[in-house]
Amino acid sequence: xxxxxxxxxxxxxxxxxxxxxxxxxxGWEFVRLKELWELISGRDLSSxxxxxxxxxIPYITGASNFTNxxxxxxxxxxxxxxITKTGDLLLTCKGxxxxxxxxxxxxxxxxxxxxxxxxTFGLNPEYLALCMxxxxxxxxxxxxxxxxxxxxxxxxxLILPVPPRAYQTKVVKxxxxxxxxLISIEKSLN
Numbered sequence: 001x002x003x004x005x006x007x008x009x010x011x012x013x014x015x016x017x018x019x020x021x022x023x024x025x026x027g028w029e030f031v032r033l034k035e036l037w038e039l040i041s042g043r044d045l046s047s048x049x050x051x052x053x054x055x056x057i058p059y060i061t062g063a064s065n066f067t068n069x070x071x072x073x074x075x076x077x078x079x080x081x082x083i084t085k086t087g088d089l090l091l092t093c094k095g096x097x098x099x100x101x102x103x104x105x106x107x108x109x110x111x112x113x114x115x116x117x118x119x120t121f122g123l124n125p126e127y128l129a130l131c132m133x134x135x136x137x138x139x140x141x142x143x144x145x146x147x148x149x150x151x152x153x154x155x156x157x158l159i160l161p162v163p164p165r166a167y168q169t170k171v172v173k174x175x176x177x178x179x180x181x182l183i184s185i186e187k188s189l190n
Contacts, residue, residue, distance in 0.1 A: 005030065019159050021134075028163045034156035037128065038118040041093075041152055042082050042110035049079040056080065058105060062113035063096035071101045073108070080109035088116040089129055094149040098136045100129060115155060124168035130175055131160045 003023075007016045020030060033039070042060075050059045056078035065072050071090065084090060084103045092099040094113040102125065103116070110116055117132075119125050132139075135158055142154045163171065 007032075016159070021159075022161075024161055025163070027167075028161055030159050031162045032156065033117070033158045033160055036119075036121050036123060036160075036162070038120050039152055039156055040082060040084065040088070040110070040116040040118060042112045042114040042116075044111045045077055045079065045081070045109065050075045050077045052076070057083075058108035059111070060084070060090070060108050060114055061111040062094070063092040063099045066090075066092060066099040066101050069101050071103070071105065073105060077109050080107070082110055084108050084110050084114075084116040085118065087125060088118050089125060089132065091115045091117060091132065091155070093155075095147055097140050097143050097148055097150055100132060102129070115152070117155070122165075123162070124165065124172055126172040127168035128160075130171065131158075 005016050005020050006013050024030065044061075045059060050056075052075060054076050056076045057080050058073040059075040059077040059080075060071060060073075061075060065074065084107070086103055086106050088103040090101050090103055090110070092113055093115045117128065119128065139150055139154060139158075140148075142150050144150075162168075
């Protein structure tokens with residue numbers, strides 16, 4: 001039996017069945033990203049506000065800083081304004097859209113080509129990354145403008161399936177095992 005899904009915003013209740021990608025097991029809930037995570041949008045600095053000498057905190061400018069799910073630190077600033085913190089999931093949102101990496105290096109200033117998704121409820125961050133990867137094609141398709149870009153609302157309005165915390169960990173472990181298995185198969189074919 002299929003359920004219908006509704007969302008209440010203020011005094012308005014709307015059917016959101018068209019936004020629901022699949023049915024959920026018992027104990028899971030669909031939640032908009034904005035309900036459980038904080039989204040931080042970056043801001044560009046002028047060339048006089050950053051350096052390549054390592055003075056200050058890192059300054060992450062865009063997709064050029066992302067390599068295989070890691071962030072390369074090549075610029076720094078002593079005038080930070082928009083700060084990402086350890087554990088934030090970083091997402092490129094202008095130009096090259098959809099590159100992701102975790103902040104595992106500490107405080108850094110992010111430019112406007114980057115959004116940081118901050119876990120405010122202690123949920124599994126790797127599970128969030130899997131959910132974002134599921135939505136990445138739709139996120140890229142939402143890009144607009146001469147230099148493609150996505151809005152804060154494109155991210156904040158994403159509907160994510162959220163299982164109990166223990167099951168989030170189980171999903172992450174299973175996906176990690178499957179990914180390792182697929183990589184080893186690919187290597188054996190080459």
